Amino acid sequence: MTGRRVVRAVVFAALFVYALISLYPFLWMVSGAFKSRSEILEGRFLPRDFTLDTLTQTWGRLHFFDYFLNSLKVTGLTVLGVLVVYSLASYAFAVLDFPGRRILYWFFVALLFVPGITMLLPVVILEKQLGVLGTHIGLVLPFVNGTAPLTVLLLTNAYGSIPREMREAARSDGASEARIFWSVYLPLSRPAHVTVAVLTAVPTWNEYVLTRVSISDPSRYTLPLGLESLISSEVPRYNEVMAASLIIVIPVIVLFLFLQRYFVNGLVGALKG
Amino acid sequence: MDEPSGGRSPRRWPGWLTGWAFVLPAIALFAVMGVYTIGSGLALSFAKWNGFTPTWNWVGIQNYLDLLYADPVLAPELRRAGWNTLQVMILAPLLTVAISLPLAVALNSIRRLRAVLRSVYFLPYVTTGVAIYFAWRYVLEPDGAINTLLRSLGLGTLAQPQGFLGNPDTALPTLILILVWSSVPVATLLYLSGLQAVDPNLFEAAQIDGAAPRHVLRRIIWPLLRPITAAIVLLGVRDTLHGFQIFLVMTRGGPGGHTDVLALMAYRLSFFKGLAQTLGLASALGWLLFAAAVLLTLANARMLRRVR
Numbered sequence: 066m067t068g069r070r071v072v073r074a075v076v077f078a079a080l081f082v083y084a085l086i087s088l089y090p091f092l093w094m095v096s097g098a099f100k101s102r103s104e105i106l107e108g109r110f111l112p113r114d115f116t117l118d119t120l121t122q123t124w125g126r127l128h129f130f131d132y133f134l135n136s137l138k139v140t141g142l143t144v145l146g147v148l149v150v151y152s153l154a155s156y157a158f159a160v161l162d163f164p165g166r167r168i169l170y171w172f173f174v175a176l177l178f179v180p181g182i183t184m185l186l187p188v189v190i191l192e193k194q195l196g197v198l199g200t201h202i203g204l205v206l207p208f209v210n211g212t213a214p215l216t217v218l219l220l221t222n223a224y225g226s227i228p229r230e231m232r233e234a235a236r237s238d239g240a241s242e243a244r245i246f247w248s249v250y251l252p253l254s255r256p257a258h259v260t261v262a263v264l265t266a267v268p269t270w271n272e273y274v275l276t277r278v279s280i281s282d283p284s285r286y287t288l289p290l291g292l293e294s295l296i297s298s299e300v301p302r303y304n305e306v307m308a309a310s311l312i313i314v315i316p317v318i319v320l321f322l323f324l325q326r327y328f329v330n331g332l333v334g335a336l337k338g
Numbered sequence: 339m340d341e342p343s344g345g346r347s348p349r350r351w352p353g354w355l356t357g358w359a360f361v362l363p364a365i366a367l368f369a370v371m372g373v374y375t376i377g378s379g380l381a382l383s384f385a386k387w388n389g390f391t392p393t394w395n396w397v398g399i400q401n402y403l404d405l406l407y408a409d410p411v412l413a414p415e416l417r418r419a420g421w422n423t424l425q426v427m428i429l430a431p432l433l434t435v436a437i438s439l440p441l442a443v444a445l446n447s448i449r450r451l452r453a454v455l456r457s458v459y460f461l462p463y464v465t466t467g468v469a470i471y472f473a474w475r476y477v478l479e480p481d482g483a484i485n486t487l488l489r490s491l492g493l494g495t496l497a498q499p500q501g502f503l504g505n506p507d508t509a510l511p512t513l514i515l516i517l518v519w520s521s522v523p524v525a526t527l528l529y530l531s532g533l534q535a536v537d538p539n540l541f542e543a544a545q546i547d548g549a550a551p552r553h554v555l556r557r558i559i560w561p562l563l564r565p566i567t568a569a570i571v572l573l574g575v576r577d578t579l580h581g582f583q584i585f586l587v588m589t590r591g592g593p594g595g596h597t598d599v600l601a602l603m604a605y606r607l608s609f610f611k612g613l614a615q616t617l618g619l620a621s622a623l624g625w626l627l628f629a630a631a632v633l634l635t636l637a638n639a640r641m642l643r644r645v646r
Contacts, residue, residue, distance in 0.1 A: 163357025183624035271467025
């Protein structure tokens with residue numbers, strides 16, 4: 066019996082150690098955000114003079130409130146676009162019958178294999194020609210398109226799992242295709258839509274690569290660009306950098322805590338597909 | 339939401355038109371952002387251009403040849419970045435599996451605190467991005483938390499006076515560990531869902547039959563987890579070929595190219611060469627990466643099929 070107890074203790078110890086490793090950079094992020102500039106490069110974990118000034122200054126004087134709004138706008142529009150465009154398309158792939166359906170479906174899903182870097186340069190060149198480079202719409206369009214494979218996969222599965230009889234019943238009541246989609250399939254697939262929304266929102270919120278090469282006007286910066294502008298100065302003020310990082314990370318953590326099971330379902334579902 | 343025009347009078351509309359009306363927005367977006375860009379990118383890989391002159395100079399497959407062996411500067415650069423990519427591609431998924439499988443088994447064996455710990459383990463995945471990379475940079479600085487920790491534990495010899503990212507010998511291993519740190523969450527989650535799908539009766543039956551734990555692991559658990567492992571490795575390989583954000587944010591390929599990877603090289607050729615005619619080269623490298631991704635996926639799928 067004691068042998069089993071020792072095993073349990075070891076298991077718990079190992080689990081706690083890895084929990085600490087998981088949290089390690091967050092703990093320092095939080096501690097750094099509440100330190101003053103004079104203290105930031107001392108190795109102490111707990112701030113000697115706990116200060117809120119760093120956070121309030123980063124939020125206000127360093128324009129992180131503006132960046133926050135920009136990020137919110139880009140992320141919101143992307144999620145909206147993804148849900149509108151691909152719920153329609155996935156409905157067609159899942160239940161409608163039309164020539165080219167299978168080919169189109171596999172086409173969208175196969176895009177998973179095209180690396181982002183392969184598309185990045187032509188997208189930037191195209192947007193320059195169209196005159197949307199450097200605008201928020203210029204970010205939203207490729208972001209929406211970029212989620213196509215995963216979203217189509219998840220939503221087509223979700224719509225496909227709704228019993229066909231429901232559609233037939235609605236049809237015999239004289240409902241149009243649009244009506245069936247809107248009043249039967251959309252309400253029944255709420256969980257899948259939330260999953261798609263969170264799986265789109267989080268990477269969009271954190272997106273850095275395309276944003277970095279397309280946005281040059283600081284008034285259009287999103288949070289990751291604002292953060293980068295802090296660190297590119299000669300001697301980075303890590304207390305401000307950590308405060309800015311905290312501002313980026315907190316909304317994501319809150320979203321995760323409330324919608325945890327949708328993250329989990331989405332990832333497991335995506336892999337099964 | 340847009341009502342597709344096909345919906346209003348379904349009886350007069352042929353069915354196929356309704357289908358196409360639903361997929362139209364997706365196709366329109368894809369035609370502009372996908373087909374056109376893929377086509378022009380492919381075309382560009384056969385030309386030389388700096389992004390400013392009105393015309394492209396067609397050079398055939400010269401860009402590919404330059405990258406693979408012909409150019410005395412680019413080819414060695416590609417080889418070094420390729421070697422680094424290969425190391426990341428092999429080591430990161432391997433370590434991820436080595437950590438997340440025992441972690442999932444341990445997590446599956448406890449009841450108390452399981453939900454809390456699972457959330458904590460998942461955090462690195464949700465927050466992965468620029469913010470967390472900067473937090474890692476902060477703790478890895480020469481005077482940062484990790485060096486301080488090592489010194490206070492009496493492991494001062496392991497501390498890195500130039501910082502872990504400043505030393506050519508430790509920079510790439512450090513980045514690999516951070517990549518592992520951010521991919522362990524998903525892997526653990528997948529293993530955990532696999533383990534929970536195992537029928538508990540199976541274990542009991544095996545125990546009654548007197549099967550050794552080693553056999554239970556090899557005969558019952560592992561066959562169930564093998565496809566999950568394949569998926570994790572595939573994901574890791576794909577992320578390594580596609581992703582370079584961590585390399586861009588944390589080291590920009592430095593010090594001295596020791597953490598350069600292929601995607602980062604393509605990024606540099608795309609956006610940081612000023613007036614030099616490198617855009618075609620960047621495109622060519624992007625397509626080489628695409629080819630590698632497809633080949634590796636096919637190889638992986640074959641292996642999966644054989645295993646089954």
